[in-house]
Amino acid sequence: MDILEVKALNKVYAGKVATQALTDIHLTIRKGEFVGIMGPSGSGKTTLLNMVSTIDRPSSGEVKIGGANPYSMKKRELAHFRRRQLGFVFQDFNLLDTLTVAENIVLPLTLDRRPLKQIDSLLEQTASKLNITGILNKRVYEISGGQRQRTAIARAIIGSPVLLLADEPTGALDSNSSRAVMESLVDINEKDGTTLMLVTHDPMAASYCNRIVFIKDGKLAAEIHRGDNRQAFFQKIIDTLSFWGGNTSELSSIRV
Amino acid sequence: MSFPQFAFNNVRRNARAYIAYLLSSAFMVMIFFTYAVFIYHPRIAESEMGNMTRTGMSIATVIVYVFAFFFVLYSISVFLKSRNREFGILTILGAESRQINLLILLENMLIGTVAIVTGIAGGLLLSKLFLLISTKVIDMEELPFYWPVKAILLTTGAFVLLFLFISIFTLLFIRKSQVLELLKGSSKPKKEPRANVFTAMLGILLLTIGYLALHAKKLDEIGLLIAAVSGIAGTYFFYSQLSVWLTRRLQRSRHIAWKGANLLWTSEMSYKLKDNARMLFLVTVVVALACMSTGFVLAYEKQIRDVYRDDPFAVKYSSYRDSDPQLVQKEINYIKERFEQAGLAYSFIDLKMMSTSGYSNTIMLISQTDYNHVASALHIELIDSLAPSEAVLVQTDTAVQKYPAADTMELQVEESVRQLSYTYRENDIATLTYSGPLLVIPDSLFAQYAEDYDGHIEYNNVFVIPETGKLPTKDDPETRLAIELTNWIRDGQHEGYLQARAENYYTNKQSFSLFSFIGVFIAMIFSVSSASFLYFKLHTELAADATMYRSLSKIGLGSREMNISATIQIAMLFYIPILVASLQSLVVLGPVMEVMNSTEAVYRPVLAASAIYLAVQTVYFLIVRARYIKKVNQTMV
Numbered sequence: 001m002d003i004l005e006v007k008a009l010n011k012v013y014a015g016k017v018a019t020q021a022l023t024d025i026h027l028t029i030r031k032g033e034f035v036g037i038m039g040p041s042g043s044g045k046t047t048l049l050n051m052v053s054t055i056d057r058p059s060s061g062e063v064k065i066g067g068a069n070p071y072s073m074k075k076r077e078l079a080h081f082r083r084r085q086l087g088f089v090f091q092d093f094n095l096l097d098t099l100t101v102a103e104n105i106v107l108p109l110t111l112d113r114r115p116l117k118q119i120d121s122l123l124e125q126t127a128s129k130l131n132i133t134g135i136l137n138k139r140v141y142e143i144s145g146g147q148r149q150r151t152a153i154a155r156a157i158i159g160s161p162v163l164l165l166a167d168e169p170t171g172a173l174d175s176n177s178s179r180a181v182m183e184s185l186v187d188i189n190e191k192d193g194t195t196l197m198l199v200t201h202d203p204m205a206a207s208y209c210n211r212i213v214f215i216k217d218g219k220l221a222a223e224i225h226r227g228d229n230r231q232a233f234f235q236k237i238i239d240t241l242s243f244w245g246g247n248t249s250e251l252s253s254i255r256v
Numbered sequence: 257m258s259f260p261q262f263a264f265n266n267v268r269r270n271a272r273a274y275i276a277y278l279l280s281s282a283f284m285v286m287i288f289f290t291y292a293v294f295i296y297h298p299r300i301a302e303s304e305m306g307n308m309t310r311t312g313m314s315i316a317t318v319i320v321y322v323f324a325f326f327f328v329l330y331s332i333s334v335f336l337k338s339r340n341r342e343f344g345i346l347t348i349l350g351a352e353s354r355q356i357n358l359l360i361l362l363e364n365m366l367i368g369t370v371a372i373v374t375g376i377a378g379g380l381l382l383s384k385l386f387l388l389i390s391t392k393v394i395d396m397e398e399l400p401f402y403w404p405v406k407a408i409l410l411t412t413g414a415f416v417l418l419f420l421f422i423s424i425f426t427l428l429f430i431r432k433s434q435v436l437e438l439l440k441g442s443s444k445p446k447k448e449p450r451a452n453v454f455t456a457m458l459g460i461l462l463l464t465i466g467y468l469a470l471h472a473k474k475l476d477e478i479g480l481l482i483a484a485v486s487g488i489a490g491t492y493f494f495y496s497q498l499s500v501w502l503t504r505r506l507q508r509s510r511h512i513a514w515k516g517a518n519l520l521w522t523s524e525m526s527y528k529l530k531d532n533a534r535m536l537f538l539v540t541v542v543v544a545l546a547c548m549s550t551g552f553v554l555a556y557e558k559q560i561r562d563v564y565r566d567d568p569f570a571v572k573y574s575s576y577r578d579s580d581p582q583l584v585q586k587e588i589n590y591i592k593e594r595f596e597q598a599g600l601a602y603s604f605i606d607l608k609m610m611s612t613s614g615y616s617n618t619i620m621l622i623s624q625t626d627y628n629h630v631a632s633a634l635h636i637e638l639i640d641s642l643a644p645s646e647a648v649l650v651q652t653d654t655a656v657q658k659y660p661a662a663d664t665m666e667l668q669v670e671e672s673v674r675q676l677s678y679t680y681r682e683n684d685i686a687t688l689t690y691s692g693p694l695l696v697i698p699d700s701l702f703a704q705y706a707e708d709y710d711g712h713i714e715y716n717n718v719f720v721i722p723e724t725g726k727l728p729t730k731d732d733p734e735t736r737l738a739i740e741l742t743n744w745i746r747d748g749q750h751e752g753y754l755q756a757r758a759e760n761y762y763t764n765k766q767s768f769s770l771f772s773f774i775g776v777f778i779a780m781i782f783s784v785s786s787a788s789f790l791y792f793k794l795h796t797e798l799a800a801d802a803t804m805y806r807s808l809s810k811i812g813l814g815s816r817e818m819n820i821s822a823t824i825q826i827a828m829l830f831y832i833p834i835l836v837a838s839l840q841s842l843v844v845l846g847p848v849m850e851v852m853n854s855t856e857a858v859y860r861p862v863l864a865a866s867a868i869y870l871a872v873q874t875v876y877f878l879i880v881r882a883r884y885i886k887k888v889n890q891t892m893v
């Protein structure tokens with residue numbers, strides 16, 4: 001079953017100099033896939049993710065998530081749709097300082113007015129999945145970057161979304177934290193069968209995906225699939241990046 | 257780029273933050289100055305007012321100043337907080353703390369000077385404008401405009417001190433914080449205040465002292481001062497403790513907190529607890545003051561009005577006991593003549609009354625015939641017939657002591673005692689006596705008393721004119737005649753004394769109008785300044801709140817939930833103070849009015865004042881809320 005269908009998507013940012021950020025993008029993600037989006041800086045990755053995550057409107061083309069077109073929805077419906085069908089993880093976490101870790105995680109459920117019992121059991125499950133049970137009662141400013149990102153992931157998946165979207169989730173983390181975060185994501189993908197779409201610069205993070213789509217200048221440039229061997233996949237990513245003009249200096253910090 | 261250049265550019269680029277700070281400071285200077293202009297107005301200084309009023313106005317001055325202090329302190333802390341990152345980066349780049357201190361000090365003094373100058377200029381305009389409007393609205397002689405040297409000096413002195421103090425205060429504050437904290441800016445929450453038994457008890461104790469100071473003995477200026485100080489301090493503890501306690505409870509009860517948007521606003525509230533408690537406290541104090549002054553004005557004006565309304569007799573003329581009846585008749589004729597010349601239709605009744613003592617307090621006796629004369633002129637129900645030992649007891653409906661509908665009494669006039677059975681009525685004819693009830697007795701009995709004790713007889717003459725149902729104004733024929741007759745009776749020797757209700761009303765109203773003017777003025781500036789304080793607070797928090805709501809909207813927070821969360825928070829800030837302030841006004845105004853010799857029940861004017869305030873605050877609330885929500889909505893995806 002196709003979770004995400006993107007057809008003939010175009011995005012133009014109007015302005016003094018109009019920017020064609022995306023040109024004729026076609027992309028289909030099937031249920032249970034873990035797809036990475038890579039490309040040089042300014043190539044349109046974040047723009048694509050924003051279209052998919054209903055944060056921004058496409059100039060033309062079609063986006064369907066789970067068969068539904070979010071852009072034909074009313075504002076209120078759209079909010080409910082985001083809450084129930086989508087999960088988001090951001091580079092800068094977007095957690096609320098005013099809440100504890102636990103409260104941050106359950107926020108989408110309370111907005112949905114779920115019963116307390118259900119919230120509690122979901123919280124327990126999710127927290128143990130991400131290994132953050134010990135910090136549930138701490139405040140956001142008291143925990144590390146990696147813990148923050150896992151908290152954000154917990155918040156994104158607690159509502160069992162059909163599609164989990166992540167924009168550079170490891171962008172602000174060191175390699176150890178990155179690895180822990182990526183492993184959590186793989187876990188969610190494999191054990192819960194959640195579909196994931198991940199934007200990243202980091203070849204190490206990308207090597208956890210099943211499939212990687214490369215974008216350059218707003219156009220689809222290449223697509224590679226992971227075999228059984230992650231080492232080989234990683235090499236393939238690096239080759240593709242250097243071929244399509246990815247920033248080579250990024251490769252100096254290779255870590256697997 | 258040199259450091260001063262940097263400082264200059266800084267001001268230019270941060271214009272928005274600086275202008276908000278400058279405007280709010282200048283606004284406070286303007287309010288304070290305008291207030292001082294009226295307090296030191298020569299007309300008010302030479303007016304005869306009681307110590308209580310004087311103390312009340314001094315307390316109001318101090319409160320305006322304290323309010324201004326906190327307002328400026330709050331705006332500067334917001335202003336500096338928005339620049340914490342900048343200071344942190346400067347420090348990391350190696351700016352000496354001396355340089356940063358100098359920067360802040362210079363900026364503050366510059367902004368302070370500009371604020372004082374523009375504030376005073378604005379205040380001059382505002383006070384002129386206010387004078388113009390209020391003399392039109394209140395029926396008052398115009399207060400002349402004067403050159404307010406004293407007010408300018410006071411305002412300048414007070415605010416120079418304030419800005420100096422605040423600059424030093426903020427320097428100390430900045431020095432204490434670490435670079436890291438500065439860099440993190442406002443992301444770290446303030447230390448949470450704790451609910452603490454000792455402080456809670458202290459708060460209760462202070463409020464009790466305030467209450468006792470008002471109610472214990474006869475209230476004097478010192479009592480009022482004690483009540484003001486302890487009441488205000490108690491209110492502060494009340495808010496800080498109660499809000500901590502309440503939000504803790506709310507947060508702990510997950511059944512409530514973990515539902516819908518509740519999690520959002522409860523956590524926001526606890527995050528901003530300290531700020532909010534202070535804000536609520538300040539707004540409450542000024543709203544209470546506004547309510548009290550409005551309530552005071554309303555109560556007093558109502559009393560003056562009621563005295564007029566309850567008196568059905570346009571003019572009362574009573575001759576002295578030893579006057580020559582012929583001369584008395586001449587004076588009565590003169591009054592009648594004046595009535596005719598003024599073109600006022602009137603009915604004239606002369607009647608006899610007798611003073612006595614009977615029942616529990618002094619009673620005035622009147623014959624059934626005389627009573628019926630008055631009653632028919634006033635269109636009040638007549639007394640049909642009275643058996644020899646029957647009587648009717650009449651009181652005004654405002655009398656405190658009530659009587660049963662029918663009873664018996666012992667009527668004593670000197671040594672004669674007589675049993676009477678009476679029925680009871682309430683109407684305005686009883687205003688014929690100055691105090692105590694009126695007893696209507698059969699004509700034969702009155703005649704007998706009049707023969708036996710002719711020394712007790714009072715000769716009254718009343719003039720009744722058709723009721724217009726309106727209150728007298730300066731140019732009414734009734735008022736003009738009343739003033740003329742009062743002046744006539746006061747000049748030289750006369751055979752009796754005269755009372756004209758319109759003159760009484762008009763004189764009272766004139767002498768009180770100055771105070772209504774100040775009362776209304778205090779209420780208005782406080783209403784405006786408390787609303788602008790809240791607006792300023794929300795305005796400064798808007799940027800941070802909008803970012804938060806934006807990121808939440810990405811994970812599925814709808815506008816509806818945002819709306820609920822924001823509305824609850826804003827509404828609490830606007831409406832809780834009114835509630836508490838109304839309560840405080842009720843408690844305070846009662847004893848104060850008693851000292852002012854007013855019998856007026858205080859809850860009605862206070863409720864009226866609170867209702868007016870509620871209406872005004874609701875307008876502000878709707879405007880502020882709409883703007884806030886619109887701004888936030890724009891940022892939501």
Ligand SMILES: Nc1ncnc2c1ncn2[C@@H]1O[C@H](COP(=O)(O)OP(=O)(O)OP(=O)(O)O)[C@@H](O)[C@H]1O
Pocket residue numbers: 013014015019020021039040041042043044045046047048
């Ligand atoms: N709000 C905007 N208004 C105008 N142009 C924009 C806007 N957002 C992005 N762009 C332009 O669209 C293009 C794609 O930007 P996008 O943010 O999608 O790149 P990206 O692939 O995410 O880059 P990076 O890896 O640096 O995050 C860029 O040329 C950018 O300048």
Ligand SMILES: [Mg+2]
Pocket residue numbers: 045046047
């Ligand atoms: Mg990007």
